[in-house]
Amino acid sequence: MKSLKSIKNWTLTKSLKNNNFSFKRNYVLRFVPSLLLTNAFKSISSWKNYKATPLLKLDKLQKHLKVNNIFYKDESKRFHLKSFKALGGAYAVEKISKGKKNIISQYVSDTRVKEIKKFGAEVIRVKGDYENSLNECKKLSKKNNWKIVQDVSTKEYKLVPQLTMAGYSIMIKEISKQTNQYITHIFLQAGVGGMAAGVVTGVAKYFKRIPKIIIVEPDRADCVLQSIKHNKLKKIKIKKESIMGGMSCNEMSYIPWQILKKTSNCCVSVSDRNIAKTVAMLKDKKLSKNSIIGGECSAPGIMSLVGVCNNTKIKKIIELNENSNVLVIGCEGNADVKLYKQLLSKGRK
Numbered sequence: 001m002k003s004l005k006s007i008k009n010w011t012l013t014k015s016l017k018n019n020n021f022s023f024k025r026n027y028v029l030r031f032v033p034s035l036l037l038t039n040a041f042k043s044i045s046s047w048k049n050y051k052a053t054p055l056l057k058l059d060k061l062q063k064h065l066k067v068n069n070i071f072y073k074d075e076s077k078r079f080h081l082k083s084f085k086a087l088g089g090a091y092a093v094e095k096i097s098k099g100k101k102n103i104i105s106q107y108v109s110d111t112r113v114k115e116i117k118k119f120g121a122e123v124i125r126v127k128g129d130y131e132n133s134l135n136e137c138k139k140l141s142k143k144n145n146w147k148i149v150q151d152v153s154t155k156e157y158k159l160v161p162q163l164t165m166a167g168y169s170i171m172i173k174e175i176s177k178q179t180n181q182y183i184t185h186i187f188l189q190a191g192v193g194g195m196a197a198g199v200v201t202g203v204a205k206y207f208k209r210i211p212k213i214i215i216v217e218p219d220r221a222d223c224v225l226q227s228i229k230h231n232k233l234k235k236i237k238i239k240k241e242s243i244m245g246g247m248s249c250n251e252m253s254y255i256p257w258q259i260l261k262k263t264s265n266c267c268v269s270v271s272d273r274n275i276a277k278t279v280a281m282l283k284d285k286k287l288s289k290n291s292i293i294g295g296e297c298s299a300p301g302i303m304s305l306v307g308v309c310n311n312t313k314i315k316k317i318i319e320l321n322e323n324s325n326v327l328v329i330g331c332e333g334n335a336d337v338k339l340y341k342q343l344l345s346k347g348r349k
């Protein structure tokens, strides 16, 4: 595989400054109240095997890009789930229900289904995409009187998504104890926006200074960027699924929209092109002295940071420079083992 020099050609597909930006802590915590965040931390930190995930440094990349620090929150070490999702979904399930049915779309890989089944769940695969599976879930739940635990909020369905976001905020609580450097920029991957908004609630509660928030999406599924551009919740058409499967969503969740429309400084999108290379670079210590296991949804945060650094205009807009302390979220490890192996071997070529 090529050296770090090869990243000089990495580009963003789109970038958009949010003209309605106005970060107010009180506004954010109206949607996910501070007490919910406190309770989430109390609960989750009391779980067996709880441990803060490592806050690593991409020291080689930071030197190459000439920024002060690049921190990488390594969620591959989150419990045995190898994903930040353990914080939100599992917490919401604990609070709400003991249900064991999972309804997932036709595009979810067999490896992921296998992993979910390991937890004792019955999995129902629905023909179609993420939205189809949500609709089927609603239908079946109504019919069978099941409780739905899913992270997509609507005007009528708020509590579970709030709990999920409160769970995600723990990443920021941990980071506030792991470094005394002020984070100046956070790159946040988004599907329906739950993780990004959850992190933002954590920022509102736990960080002394508010960093710049940059939302990262696959260019084939840029529903946050489009919503911010049009200043209204926008449903988009996904013509082809991105390899960043978990982020391949066509419409934002309601509460994340309320939060992110005010708190994100900028939205960017990237193609699938450099995912495999980034996965391999993480693993092969090209970006840091540690070898890092980061899956397909961990790569785009790094790719976007590189894309911004290669774009003078957007770099200036978000004031990214040699004093910046950047945070990227390594959302997951090799949660999908088969896909991870494929990406690794492709990225090493």
Ligand SMILES: Cc1ncc(COP(=O)(O)O)c(C=O)c1O
Pocket: 083, 151, 188, 189, 190, 191, 192, 193, 194, 195, 196, 245, 246, 247, 249, 297, 298, 331, 332
């Ligand atoms: C595996 C995975 N699924 C989904 C998402 C998107 O989360 P959300 O739909 O809450 O925005 C991410 C990261 O953004 C991810 O890493």
